[in-house]
Amino acid sequence: MSQARILMHTVADAASHTDNHAAESAVERQLSLAERLWGNGAVRKTLLILVLALLWQVYATILDNALLFPTLTDTLTTMMERIEDGTLPARALTSVKVLLMGYVAGILLAAALTMVAINTQVGTDFLETMTAMFNPLPAIALLPLALIWFGLGNGSLVFVLIHSVLWAVALNTHSGFLGVSRTLRMVGRNYGLKGFRYVAMILIPAAFPSILTGLKIGWAFAWRTLIAAELVFGVSSGQGGLGWFIFENRNLLDIPAVFAGLLTVIIIGLIVENLVFRTIERRTLQRWGVHN
């Protein structure tokens, strides 16, 4: 009689085998402290920044010309002084307030535009044409016109901010909606979801990677546009923001203060990028295992 044979390997055999060679065949090994530190991106980047800061200090000390390139310590001292006397925080607050106004208004407009675009063909065509036209146009180029329309003040700033946020967010949100898989759409409709509930419960979370990208790009555009716009004017809109702070101190030839202003711009940008957006990303995209 022909039949296949099965030869059993018992697990006990394998176990006694590993006992003899426990050291070599361990499945996991703890990494050393140095290896773990080097594996941490934040540690590597902090080291890099420290090296750059050292280079700055050394170069500026050798150059010894505070009008061209102040030392890091001078910059930091000025920065501390300006923070203590309240000017820098007040300027930063002014900038951030205007920025948030423009950013939120831009997002709301983008949401409305995208809503129309996903529901109607004309809306889609409108969105595509408008983004194709206005996305390549730097927002700051509209500032002279905005000054005529809205005068020297927050109105003009908010107008150019909306322009810098709206198209980036609308474009990304719309392409995110279009990219939602057919299966997920069918699942949503299977649950009987329609209209606003369908958009809110299926499309927005499914398109969230693209939407978040749009929000990040919009934020970066808005921040740059604002600082650039404030360099042009600022004195009449109450106190003026960080851009005006930089411009003012250049006129006073207080170069360490100019550097302090630039550093503040960078720090606020980093905080928003690394704390706000990274946290949102960690809580959503990474947890869900989705990427854009």
Add this chain to the structure above:
Amino acid sequence: MSTLLDVSAVTLRYKTPSSLVTATERVSFSVNSSDRFVLLGPSGCGKSTLLKAVGGYHKPSEGSIRIKGREVTEPGADRMMVFQEFDQLLPWKTVLENVMFPLCVARNMSKAEARERARAYLDKVRLTKFIDSYTHTLSGGMKQRVAIARGMAMEPDILLMDEPFAALDALTRRQMQDELLQLWEGTRFTVMFVTHSIAEAIKIGNRILLLSPHPGRVKAEVSDVDQVSATDGSAAQLERQIHDLLFAEPGHRE
């Protein structure tokens, strides 16, 4: 044995950019309660399109689809779908939330009620340990089990399964077929199942509708499929018969 789903003389057409394609032509059949009704045929016979029409995603150009006497006009939670694609689960929800979500939005259940029901069905598909995991951490077979639990938890009139095991590896597929049958033994839900595997059709179904391709027409209906047995060779014999039926036609396209 009452008629649950009645499909009569349904013709389905869809548009491609250049032409109007007829997917199925005057297809009629009816499904009874607790049937495991399998649509079987080669690619191009319109079996998936037919299932989606029952799901309410395609409107028939002719004929009508009625479930419990109601005309099917749009998708709805009385006909829960299980798709082939693994991305049918919502990645922003955990396993438990995925099963709870339709219970809350389509059945208007309270959170507590939905959670209890979802847990019970996830126990049935043996995913108790994974209820708080996000779906991307699951294997393909586990994702399909969640989708099945989600469909069953809704206790729909009919569960529509569109080649749910086609994207799984062969070993997992066999295991899933066995599990589906065990689940059916427990609750005797009505299921409509699309496949292109003859062996799977015989294993899963108690009735099989054979469709011929281009356009899809009913070729034959096999009933009492659950009477054949894999041990005495009758299943293998039926498999040969069905194979001959499907591929007897000269000049068929694969």
